Amino acid sequence: MAATKHGGSNFVIYAALAANLGIAVAKFVAAAISGSSSMLTEGFHSVVDSLNQVLLLYGQKRGRRPPDADHPFGYGRELYFWSFVVAILIFAVGAGVSIYEGWVHIAEPEPLRDPTINYVVLAVAFAMEGASWLFAMREFAGSVRGTSWWQAVRASKDPAGFIVLFEDSAALAGLVIAAIGVWASHAWGDPRIDGVASIAIGLLLGVVAALLAREAKGLLIGEGADPAVVAQVRKIVDSRPEIIWVNHVRTLHTAPDRIFVAISADFRATLSMGDAEPLIEAIESELKAALPMLSSIYIRPERREDAPLLHLNEAENGG
Structure with a gap:
């Protein structure tokens, strides 16, 4: 799978940031007017999403710094760190505040007010979040042709793309839950239902945060390149008549679009x-021409019989 370019991810993040900032203000105004717990929760949700997008942009900027003496492979994996921070924020702030607000409104229900403003804001928010989701899905789908959506997320090395996609998906689901909560509270005259909707939104955010944390953790620890990339490296090296056998190919993503390979x-x-x-030198030149994402290449001459353990463990290490 080809690495996602930063330019595309930046566009998706900026689109999501613009949508969330506007939506957050509208949600807080609607919550103040109507007293809706789920609308207040949705306001915090949009604030957290906005902060997340700022952190992703910051991580991308930091990750593009060139290599230096202290970081010879560059700073690309700093994006993975900030992606993990984003997952923690969604869980600790987004999910935590939502569940707390829901519990407070169940324990101390507020009198019901006119829900019209809530429906207007939810409709506008759904349209804006939907547009952001379409941008994210289009960008993500363009880099994952030929594979399932979930497999693409697991294989992706660019967290910015799938984090925004997950956030927008959760936001759309949260808006639907909030709308149901507002309607049910007024239809049945029970404001506690609105609090239950807030808790449901919090649980949804908790699940999304756990999934994102799992993916970000794998990238932060270090993941190998796509098997197709490893196979192509092996094929190019093995095609040389001077090479008797390729013992192993070890790869590591040092950034979404940069790969270290040891052969x-x-x-x-x-x-x-x-x-x-x-x-x-000729092999390295051929590899870089065929696979530009190979930022660092290390080729070690080693007899086949001296590397049996590495060869046996190759499948476990992405090579």
């Missing part, structure tokens, strides 16, 4: 050191 190969015994050096 162990058994060179023909008749190949001299003087011939091996230009051969390695």
